[in-house]
Structures are given as structure tokens and as C-alpha cells.
Amino acid sequence: MDRIIVSSADGARAELVTHGAHMCSWIPAGGPEQLFLSSSSEFTEGAAIRGGVPIVFPQFSGMGVLPKHGFARNALWKMLSAGQTEQGAGQVVFELQENIARLMLWPHVFRAEYTVTLAGDTLQLDFSVTNTGDTVFQFTTALHTYFKIEDIKETRLHGLGGLSYRDTVTGQNGCRQEEEVLRISGEVDRIYANVAQSVVIEQAHQTVEVSQAGFQDAVVWNPGAEKGAQIGDLEVDGFQRMVCVEAATIMRPVALEPGRSWSGMQRIVWRAK
Ligand SMILES: O=P(O)(O)OC[C@H]1O[C@H](O)[C@H](O)[C@@H](O)[C@@H]1O
Numbered sequence: 001m002d003r004i005i006v007s008s009a010d011g012a013r014a015e016l017v018t019h020g021a022h023m024c025s026w027i028p029a030g031g032p033e034q035l036f037l038s039s040s041s042e043f044t045e046g047a048a049i050r051g052g053v054p055i056v057f058p059q060f061s062g063m064g065v066l067p068k069h070g071f072a073r074n075a076l077w078k079m080l081s082a083g084q085t086e087q088g089a090g091q092v093v094f095e096l097q098e099n100i101a102r103l104m105l106w107p108h109v110f111r112a113e114y115t116v117t118l119a120g121d122t123l124q125l126d127f128s129v130t131n132t133g134d135t136v137f138q139f140t141t142a143l144h145t146y147f148k149i150e151d152i153k154e155t156r157l158h159g160l161g162g163l164s165y166r167d168t169v170t171g172q173n174g175c176r177q178e179e180e181v182l183r184i185s186g187e188v189d190r191i192y193a194n195v196a197q198s199v200v201i202e203q204a205h206q207t208v209e210v211s212q213a214g215f216q217d218a219v220v221w222n223p224g225a226e227k228g229a230q231i232g233d234l235e236v237d238g239f240q241r242m243v244c245v246e247a248a249t250i251m252r253p254v255a256l257e258p259g260r261s262w263s264g265m266q267r268i269v270w271r272a273k
Pocket of ligand 1: 050068168219
């Protein structure tokens with residue numbers, strides 16, 4: 001699989017592979033690595049990469065008949081461009097369309113585009129899907145971002161208080177987060193609905209602000225010690241060093257008419273304390 005490195009004029013840097021258009025590393029200008037990547041991750045075609053930013057499309061998790069999280073994260077994407085914008089941001093653009101294997105799984109023709117843009121302390125991920133066929137189709141999707149954490153016990157998530165969520169661990173719908181600040185001390189797997197404000201991941205040394213547009217929902221996932229130990233491509237202590245905050249549309253799937261496009265974006269801003 002091809003490896004692509006892009007950097008901005010002001011020193012931010014990202015690394016991606018064409019397999020899954022998968023972003024493996026993001027280092028903001030003057031800052032440390034922000035994405036978790038498991039050292040046990042298999043970098044082979046056909047296998048998902050554990051960490052970075054997997055693209056979930058056209059099905060979230062096991063919520064349908066497709067392989068878990070759909071086919072986009074395991075597909076070979078076409079790189080359309082890589083370099084710097086006129087303003088000096090680093091940028092890479094990928095494209096994915098149907099092929100025979102994908103049509104056998106999901107009988108729809110489409111064009112997906114994924115643009116990664118970085119400069120200074122900010123990373124922006126733009127994902128769009130166009131229905132290039134002549135019948136409507138539905139999909140669910142997520143940018144499944146794994147954030148690198150020093151110690152999950154010392155990490156706080158702000159911005160989720162008062163939101164309703166589906167608890168994937170218990171299968172319960174219609175839960176409500178009462179506490180303003182979420183601390184993770186075991187398995188957490190939640191789909192928050194109608195997320196309009198940003199989520200801030202606070203650690204002792206930094207904050208990371210995660211905002212989104214186009215995506216309706218946000219997933220927060222950490223497998224905890226027990227489930228984490230069962231994940232073959234995650235290090236034994238991996239769960240302590242990661243948290244996923246995913247921009248997603250799951251609760252109400254997108255129904256895309258022929259000729260129409262849908263787009264969603266996740267923006268991440270790093271701040272040292
Ligand atoms: O192991 P994977 O197929 O990559 O899925 C990893 C995780 O993705 C999402 O965050 C889901 O909410 C979790 O239920 C799932 O375990």
C-alpha cells in the first residue's frame with residue numbers, strides 16, 4: 001500500500017495510506033502526535049488498520065448485512081492530489097467508486113471523496129458521497145477517529161452533558177448523559193444523537209476540540225481492559241492510550257436521491273495548556 005506524507009508550510013504533518021484512505025498520523029505544527037495507532041495493527045490489504053482514522057461507509061458497525069463498518073476502510077482508494085493549497089495548508093484528496101466486488105456487497109453506484117486538510121493546530125476531514133446511479137440508496141457512515149491519550153483515567157470529555165445516546169454496551173436506547181464531564185473508567189460505547197456542539201478531550205497537557213458538520217451523531221468508544229484484551233490487533237494496554245470520538249450519521253441513515261450529494265466534516269483543533 002502506498003504511503004503519503006503531506007505537510008503544511010507552517011510545519012503540520014500527516015501520514016496516510018491509500019488502503020482505506022487511512023490517516024495514520026497527524027502532528028500539528030509545534031505539537032506532538034495526536035492520533036493513536038496500534039503497533040499490533042496489521043498493515044495488510046483486506047484488514048482494517050487499528051487506529052488513525054478509519055472511514056466507515058456505507059454501514060456503521062454490524063447494523064446491516066455488510067461486513068462490519070462497511071467496505072471503505074478496506075478498499076484501495078485512488079489518490080487524486082497531494083500537496084499544499086495556495087494558503088500553504090497540507091492537503092490530500094482521495095476518491096472511491098463502486099467496482100464489481102463492492103457491487104456484489106452493495107448494489108449501488110456512487111462516488112465518495114475524502115479530503116484531508118491540515119495547517120497549524122487544525123485538521124479538517126471532509127467526506128462526501130454522490131449518488132451516480134438512478135435509484136435512491138441509504139447508508140450510515142462515520143469518521144472513526146482514534147485520539148492518542150496519555151492515560152484514559154486522567155482524561156475528561158466535555159460537551160456531551162444532556163445529550164441522549166444509545167448505549168451499545170447494554171443495547172439500551174434513549175439514555176441521557178446526566179454528568180457534564182465524561183470520565184472513562186471501563187468499556188464505553190455510545191452513539192450520541194443530534195450532536196451540535198463540539199466535544200473537548202481534555203488531558204493534563206493539552207485539549208483537543210472536535211467539531212463536526214453534516215454528521216448528525218457522534219460515537220464515543222473505548223473498549224476498556226477486558227474487551228480491549230480480546231481485540232487481537234490492539235496492544236494489551238492499548239485501551240489506556242486511546243479514545244475514539246467519531247463524527248457519524250447512524251440513527252437516521254442518509255437517503256440519497258440519484259444525482260444528489262451528501263457531505264460531512266470533522267474538524268480537530270489542538271491546544272497546548
Ligand atoms: O473492531 P472494529 O470493527 O474496528 O470496531 C471498533 C468499534 O467501532 C465503533 O466505535 C463501535 O461503536 C464499536 O462497537 C466497535 O467495537
